[in-house]
Amino acid sequence: MENKQIDEVRQGEIMVKEPKQKGGKKLFLESYGCQMNFSDSEIVASILINEGYSTTTDFKEADLIFVNTCAIRENAESRVRQRLQDYKKAKKANKNLLIGVLGCMAERIKHQFLEEEKLVDMVVGPDAYRDLPNLIAVAESGQQAINVILSKEETYADISPVRLDHNGVSAFVSIMRGCDNMCSFCVVPFTRGRERSREPETIVRECKEAFDNGYREVTLLGQNVNSYLWTGGGLKKENLTEEQRANATTFAQLLEMVAMIHPDLRVRYSTSHPKDMGDDVLIAMAKYENICKYVHLPVQSGSTALLEKMNRGYSREWYLDRIAAIRRILPDAAISSDIIVGFCGETDQEHQDTVSLMNEIKYEFAYMFAYSERPKTLAERKYADDVPNEIKSKRLSQIVDLQRKHSEIRTKEGVGKRHRVLIEGVSKKSDEMLSGRNSQNTVVVFPKGNHKKGEYVNVLATSCTSSTLIGEVVK
Numbered sequence: 071m072e073n074k075q076i077d078e079v080r081q082g083e084i085m086v087k088e089p090k091q092k093g094g095k096k097l098f099l100e101s102y103g104c105q106m107n108f109s110d111s112e113i114v115a116s117i118l119i120n121e122g123y124s125t126t127t128d129f130k131e132a133d134l135i136f137v138n139t140c141a142i143r144e145n146a147e148s149r150v151r152q153r154l155q156d157y158k159k160a161k162k163a164n165k166n167l168l169i170g171v172l173g174c175m176a177e178r179i180k181h182q183f184l185e186e187e188k189l190v191d192m193v194v195g196p197d198a199y200r201d202l203p204n205l206i207a208v209a210e211s212g213q214q215a216i217n218v219i220l221s222k223e224e225t226y227a228d229i230s231p232v233r234l235d236h237n238g239v240s241a242f243v244s245i246m247r248g249c250d251n252m253c254s255f256c257v258v259p260f261t262r263g264r265e266r267s268r269e270p271e272t273i274v275r276e277c278k279e280a281f282d283n284g285y286r287e288v289t290l291l292g293q294n295v296n297s298y299l300w301t302g303g304g305l306k307k308e309n310l311t312e313e314q315r316a317n318a319t320t321f322a323q324l325l326e327m328v329a330m331i332h333p334d335l336r337v338r339y340s341t342s343h344p345k346d347m348g349d350d351v352l353i354a355m356a357k358y359e360n361i362c363k364y365v366h367l368p369v370q371s372g373s374t375a376l377l378e379k380m381n382r383g384y385s386r387e388w389y390l391d392r393i394a395a396i397r398r399i400l401p402d403a404a405i406s407s408d409i410i411v412g413f414c415g416e417t418d419q420e421h422q423d424t425v426s427l428m429n430e431i432k433y434e435f436a437y438m439f440a441y442s443e444r445p446k447t448l449a450e451r452k453y454a455d456d457v458p459n460e461i462k463s464k465r466l467s468q469i470v471d472l473q474r475k476h477s478e479i480r481t482k483e484g485v486g487k488r489h490r491v492l493i494e495g496v497s498k499k500s501d502e503m504l505s506g507r508n509s510q511n512t513v514v515v516f517p518k519g520n521h522k523k524g525e526y527v528n529v530l531a532t533s534c535t536s537s538t539l540i541g542e543v544v545k
């Protein structure tokens with residue numbers, strides 16, 4: 071399934087010590103959408119820095135603007151369109167400015183951006199980033215450039231990403247690309263193509279490099295990490311002999327390989343799919359202290375009938391059984407979810423099934439969305455988007471309120487306990503406080519003392535807000 075959404079928009083500025091000069095050209099790179107997209111932007115930055123670009127956070131001084139886009143819901147696309155209009159205006163001031171759209175919207179909308187709307191000079195899908203230097207050259211010659219070919223093999227395994235984050239503590243590492251699940255609401259299989267796994271050695275190497283560069287946390291990314299399988303390259307999962315299957319690397323094995331790099335390197339992952347979430351992954355998590363006790367397991371709906379329409383491949387009972395397995399094998403684990411309200415034909419009773427499931431589980435955290443119909447998806451072709459907007463909004467605010475209560479209950483449970491915290495930096499609210507997260511992904515703040523980001527400290531939580539623990543460092 072899909073990765074967690076990041077609401078904020080990050081603009082990457084990279085310090086390059088010795089850029090290969092290409093007339094000092096400047097790149098402004100903006101990313102929308104999921105963690106996978108942010109991770110892709112780091113690949114794009116790596117490719118372009120190699121071409122001699124340096125980056126800027128001011129689009130007005132850029133020679134090249136790339137917007138890495140998301141197509142998951144209509145409002146994600148509207149935000150990008152708005153931004154592209156702003157950039158088009160910037161082109162009036164700088165005739166040589168080139169603008170490109172990357173990622174999922176590029177894949178979905180293809181020629182329309184270039185031909186009908188003349189919004190951009192380049193359209194580049196998520197599997198075509200190696201072609202960027204070539205596409206830029208085409209655009210520089212005054213022609214429109216497009217490459218939206220999806221690949222069955224591309225994993226960018228050999229490209230060392232340029233880290234665009236500013237905290238220098240946690241890094242995203244893609245372990246696979248694409249998605250084969252065909253959830254009926256989801257555009258991802260169309261924008262990111264078929265599922266393919268990346269060679270484990272290259273993943274371990276990238277994580278080790280991050281650790282050597284001071285990072286203390288890696289998040290392994292994939293649309294459905296539980297179906298990760300490295301078969302030695304080129305072999306299709308469906309056609310494996312028993313021997314080939316026994317020799318393949320599973321996600322549980324990959325997790326262990328990464329966990330063994332160093333006990334001070336925390337390992338997280340996103341996203342799991344309930345239908346493929348086996349006990350082996352949970353057992354691997356229990357075995358290593360440095361694999362964080364946090365599972366993001368998107369349920370989408372609490373109604374079996376709706377789950378079937380969503381083509382999720384599991385029932386409410388199956389999902390609750392997986393939750394029971396997490397609680398049994400990882401009693402300390404935090405669990406979060408993604409939930410959609412107002413999917414095609416959702417009745418009041420079906421919505422109540424979601425509410426009762428939330429009450430039963432009491433997630434630490436949830437990302438909640440109103441259903442947004444996406445072109446080409448199974449749902450668009452098969453079902454009417456017939457839940458009125460007012461009802462979608464009402465249901466959404468009902469579950470948002472409920473989740474707020476659950477998050478509060480879960481945060482309170484952490485008060486009075488000792489938490490091992492990886493320090494990520496100064497707290498947003500006070501320069502005198504540091505902030506980090508515990509293994510369960512809850513933010514913990516505490517007085518600075520002599521501690522620095524990237525260090526681990528034990529914090530005794532003495533109070534909390536609705537979602538943050540507050541405490542002091544103890545031995």
Ligand code: 5AD
Nearest residue numbers: 072255256368408409439440441442
């Ligand atoms: N409408 C609303 N939410 C969606 N998601 C995916 N597709 C849609 C859609 N068409 C949500 C799912 C997914 C999360 C990343 O986004 O909950 O898990």
Ligand code: SF4
Nearest residue numbers: 103104140141142174
């Ligand atoms: Fe990420 Fe693309 Fe999905 Fe958006 S549509 S969440 S960018 S994979």
